[in-house]
Amino acid sequence: MSALLELRGLGVRYSGAATAALEGVDLALAAGERLAVIGESGSGKSTLARAIAGLLPRTARLHGTITWPGLDHPARNGRDIGFVFQDPGSSLDPVMALGDQVAEVAHANLDMGWRAARRLAVELLDRVKLPEPAALARAYAHQLSGGQKQRVAIAAAIVARPKLLIADEATSALDTIVQAEIVALIRALVTEDGMALIFVSHDIGLAANLADRIAVFRHGRMVEQATTAALVARPRTDYSRALLVAHLGLEA
Amino acid sequence: MHAPIRGNASMNRTFRLLKRRLVGAIPVLLIVVIGSFLLLEAAPGDAVDAYVASVGGDAGMIEALRQGWGLDASPMTRLAAYLWALLHLDLGHSVAFSRPVRDVVLERLPNTLLLMGAATALSFALGTALGIVAGARPGSARDRALSIGSLALYAVPGFWLALVLTIVFSVELRWLPLSGMETIASGKVGFARALDVARHMVLPVTSLGLIYLALYLRMMRAGMAEVWRMDFTRAARARGIGRRRIVLSHVARNALLPLVTMLGLQSAQMLGGSVVIESVFSVPGLGRLAQEAVGSRDTPLLIGIILVSAALVIVINLLVDIAYAALDPRVGASEASA
Amino acid sequence: MSLARLLRSPDAVAGFVILGLLGAMALAAPLLFPGDPLAIAGQPLLRPFQDWALPLGTDRLGRDVLAGLFHGARTSLAVGLAAAAASILVGSIVGTIAGFAGGLVDEVLMRITDAFQTVPGFLLSLALVSVVGPSLGVVVMAIALSAWTGPARIARAEVLSIRERDYVASARVIGMHPVEIAFREVLPNALPPVLALSSVIVAAAILTEAALSFLGLGDPNRVTWGGMIAEGRAVLRSAPYLSVIPGIALVLAVLGVYLAGEGVVEGTAARERQA
Numbered sequence: 001m002s003a004l005l006e007l008r009g010l011g012v013r014y015s016g017a018a019t020a021a022l023e024g025v026d027l028a029l030a031a032g033e034r035l036a037v038i039g040e041s042g043s044g045k046s047t048l049a050r051a052i053a054g055l056l057p058r059t060a061r062l063h064g065t066i067t068w069p070g071l072d073h074p075a076r077n078g079r080d081i082g083f084v085f086q087d088p089g090s091s092l093d094p095v096m097a098l099g100d101q102v103a104e105v106a107h108a109n110l111d112m113g114w115r116a117a118r119r120l121a122v123e124l125l126d127r128v129k130l131p132e133p134a135a136l137a138r139a140y141a142h143q144l145s146g147g148q149k150q151r152v153a154i155a156a157a158i159v160a161r162p163k164l165l166i167a168d169e170a171t172s173a174l175d176t177i178v179q180a181e182i183v184a185l186i187r188a189l190v191t192e193d194g195m196a197l198i199f200v201s202h203d204i205g206l207a208a209n210l211a212d213r214i215a216v217f218r219h220g221r222m223v224e225q226a227t228t229a230a231l232v233a234r235p236r237t238d239y240s241r242a243l244l245v246a247h248l249g250l251e252a
Numbered sequence: 253m254h255a256p257i258r259g260n261a262s263m264n265r266t267f268r269l270l271k272r273r274l275v276g277a278i279p280v281l282l283i284v285v286i287g288s289f290l291l292l293e294a295a296p297g298d299a300v301d302a303y304v305a306s307v308g309g310d311a312g313m314i315e316a317l318r319q320g321w322g323l324d325a326s327p328m329t330r331l332a333a334y335l336w337a338l339l340h341l342d343l344g345h346s347v348a349f350s351r352p353v354r355d356v357v358l359e360r361l362p363n364t365l366l367l368m369g370a371a372t373a374l375s376f377a378l379g380t381a382l383g384i385v386a387g388a389r390p391g392s393a394r395d396r397a398l399s400i401g402s403l404a405l406y407a408v409p410g411f412w413l414a415l416v417l418t419i420v421f422s423v424e425l426r427w428l429p430l431s432g433m434e435t436i437a438s439g440k441v442g443f444a445r446a447l448d449v450a451r452h453m454v455l456p457v458t459s460l461g462l463i464y465l466a467l468y469l470r471m472m473r474a475g476m477a478e479v480w481r482m483d484f485t486r487a488a489r490a491r492g493i494g495r496r497r498i499v500l501s502h503v504a505r506n507a508l509l510p511l512v513t514m515l516g517l518q519s520a521q522m523l524g525g526s527v528v529i530e531s532v533f534s535v536p537g538l539g540r541l542a543q544e545a546v547g548s549r550d551t552p553l554l555i556g557i558i559l560v561s562a563a564l565v566i567v568i569n570l571l572v573d574i575a576y577a578a579l580d581p582r583v584g585a586s587e588a589s590a
Numbered sequence: 591m592s593l594a595r596l597l598r599s600p601d602a603v604a605g606f607v608i609l610g611l612l613g614a615m616a617l618a619a620p621l622l623f624p625g626d627p628l629a630i631a632g633q634p635l636l637r638p639f640q641d642w643a644l645p646l647g648t649d650r651l652g653r654d655v656l657a658g659l660f661h662g663a664r665t666s667l668a669v670g671l672a673a674a675a676a677s678i679l680v681g682s683i684v685g686t687i688a689g690f691a692g693g694l695v696d697e698v699l700m701r702i703t704d705a706f707q708t709v710p711g712f713l714l715s716l717a718l719v720s721v722v723g724p725s726l727g728v729v730v731m732a733i734a735l736s737a738w739t740g741p742a743r744i745a746r747a748e749v750l751s752i753r754e755r756d757y758v759a760s761a762r763v764i765g766m767h768p769v770e771i772a773f774r775e776v777l778p779n780a781l782p783p784v785l786a787l788s789s790v791i792v793a794a795a796i797l798t799e800a801a802l803s804f805l806g807l808g809d810p811n812r813v814t815w816g817g818m819i820a821e822g823r824a825v826l827r828s829a830p831y832l833s834v835i836p837g838i839a840l841v842l843a844v845l846g847v848y849l850a851g852e853g854v855v856e857g858t859a860a861r862e863r864q865a
């Protein structure tokens with residue numbers, strides 16, 4: 001399979017920060033591939049996700065290159081990259097109807113009229129398995145549960161059938177049962193649409209469950225990457241092993 | 253379950269809110285009335301003195317009137333009588349005009365409403381628009397310029413601005429009339445008359461509204477800066493929404509809400525501000541009437557104006573609450589299940 | 591707050607410079623212009639910059655405009671500060687009692703606050719001055735009468751959030767009297783946000799005083815900028831400078847208060863962010 005995305009020597013330094021938030025990251029992602037990014041808090045996972053989607057603050061400095069061999073144009077947010085944030089509560093506008101927030105993505109990225117965009121929005125709400133999608137399109141964020149909100153955010157992310165879906169701790173704010181449901185939904189959508197996935201998580205269990213490959217981050221560096229099977233069976237660094245043990249210890 | 257996704261839910265919500273606000277307004281109005289009563293009591297002379305001063309009468313008649321109006325009774329009884337009269341919309345008798353206060357006030361009210369309405373519309377529309385221009389890119393040169401300009405404007409007293417505008421536009425340039433509500437005895441009717449009134453109102457409306465324009469601009473700008481920091485603006489960017497739409501439909505839309513609340517809070521201040529502005533431009537409105545009442549020591553009239561103003565402020569705030577409930581779907585959501 | 595941080599904001603510096611100048615004017619007024627500023631000083635309607643003994647000219651009655659400006663600064667600043675101090679004092683006490691007592695007391699006090707906010711403040715000031723008669727003290731009271739509600743609301747909100755904190759609980763445990771707790775433990779901690787509002791209150795007080803004087807309801811024995819503006823109105827066509835000059839002083843004073851206030855608030859916020 002050909003590469004969709006290639007990072008070479010990627011580094012990020014936030015303005016005023018003493019150390020780099022990300023340094024010397026080399027990583028490639030094939031089309032349709034599912035990659036999990038794991039690591040402890042502050043290890044640079046979100047920074048990586050945002051750098052790829054061009055969502056870093058303007059004052060942050062970026063080194064290295066991000067190229068998109070799988071695309072014949074620079075990646076565009078919404079059209080080529082779908083992004084799901086950690087906090088489903090705050091990633092939706094509290095005073096805009098949910099259907100409109102999905103529809104505006106279609107309007108912006110698919111050259112679609114508002115009427116068609118709204119129809120598509122209802123279809124998408126149905127696709128992320130929300131009940132009564134037509135009524136829900138007219139509802140507002142505060143009327144939904146956390147899991148439901150995250151489904152709406154996922155619907156908004158996949159409107160334009162992007163080549164890559166980035167989920168930055170998309171399930172961390174949810175309880176375990178809802179977490180499993182959202183993971184199942186993401187897996188289904190990614191498979192159906194042939195999307196590549198970058199799944200950021202600090203939960204190695206969830207990551208292993210979903211991903212073909214796992215990249216482990218620590219202190220802004222990628223310390224290890226391997227197929228899920230290989231990493232779980234034979235972690236090469238102590239850090240990965242510690243993460244695994246901690247996870248298994250919780251399981252036991 | 254999270255199911256209240258029905259169309260008339262918002263109607264119910266608004267209705268409940270209105271009911272609660274109306275009930276809440278009753279004690280407030282009562283306190284205002286009692287305060288007014290105390291002020292009336294403190295003022296030299298009573299209602300009979302006022303009546304006799306304007307209509308005339310001898311000592312015997314004064315005594316009879318005092319008894320008839322219950323003014324020789326205890327303060328509690330007098331307060332009760334005062335409340336009773338107010339319930340019948342009887343605001344007392346104006347010395348200066350020799351007429352019931354209610355009639356005088358109602359005659360002047362429309363002019364003040366016109367002035368306030370136009371000033372509010374001007375300041376709100378322009379203030380939010382300029383606030384959006386400033387808040388679209390916090391920290392930009394445009395933002396800095398508008399911020400400094402609005403602060404300077406915010407410091408200008410309305411009555412002084414009125415005089416300066418008069419010097420420039422009425423005295424020097426002679427573009428606009430000096431004062432009054434319309435050209436006296438012009439015989440104009442219909443559209444021509446409306447145009448004449450509009451020309452007369454340009455300077456009063458501008459003088460009254462500019463300070464609020466500055467206020468709304470500053471609030472909008474500050475509000476937008478706050479909304480920009482929220483996650484959903486970054487999420488909108490991540491979804492490929494254009495900057496223009498993010499600024500207008502998300503950032504400005506959210507930042508507008510506190511301004512709507514302010515609209516209600518400002519109404520009392522603007523009524524106060526209309527006193528000086530109407531005095532400068534001789535606009536025959538409530539504010540100028542208040543000044544006339546002070547000038548002729550007509551306390552019943554002044555108190556009547558205060559009561560009507562307070563009622564007006566309550567009504568305006570109710571209307572603002574309805575508008576707010578229509579703009580913010582979250583209003584009353586917490587009690588929806590109750 | 592450190593002076594260095596304050597001086598980094600050009601707005602705050604401008605504000606303090608303006609306020610410093612006005613304060614100096616107010617203090618120097620009786621030294622530089624020892625005579626009665628309401629007395630006749632020269633020929634009437636002398637234009638500015640004609641006679642160096644009367645640099646800003648004279649008004650309709652031949653009174654020295656510059657002397658009026660200096661003495662007016664005294665009145666404006668005094669009334670502004672006194673009215674703001676009174677409003678903050680009354681407001682903090684009412685807010686503290688309401689927030690600390692809760693229940694019916696809170697309900698009643700807050701409805702009274704609502705009532706005061708419902709009546710247009712300027713009309714209230716007008717009514718008080720007209721009933722009691724104009725003097726400096728009455729003007730201060732009249733302004734405070736409508737301005738105490740803001741501090742009261744903020745103080746109450748602060749007290750409500752502070753009331754449950756640890757040091758209050760421990761004061762309760764050691765058996766402090768509730769009134770003592772309210773005014774010794776809670777109020778001092780609730781005060782900073784209230785004081786952050788003070789520049790707005792001072793500015794509003796200066797503007798209200800000017801408006802009252804403009805309508806002829808200021809203290810008749812004192813020069814005020816509002817009174818000077820009103821005085822100049824009669825000759826607006828021939829001598830607009832008589833209204834324009836004191837108005838500029840007024841705008842500068844209010845602007846200075848805003849700028850300085852904003853500088854202090856921003857400086858404090860920056861310090862809190864760093865801490």
Ligand SMILES: Nc1ncnc2c1ncn2[C@@H]1O[C@H](COP(=O)(O)OP(=O)(O)OP(=O)(O)O)[C@@H](O)[C@H]1O
Nearest residue numbers: 014017021040041042043044045046047048057202
């Ligand atoms: N906007 C920012 N400005 C400055 N520093 C930042 C910013 N965002 C993140 N950082 C810093 O960069 C480093 C990496 O942060 P990042 O958010 O990428 O970590 P993370 O792995 O996503 O952590 P978490 O699991 O807590 O989300 C941290 O030290 C963080 O403090």
Ligand SMILES: [Mg+2]
Nearest residue numbers: 045046047169
């Ligand atoms: Mg993160």
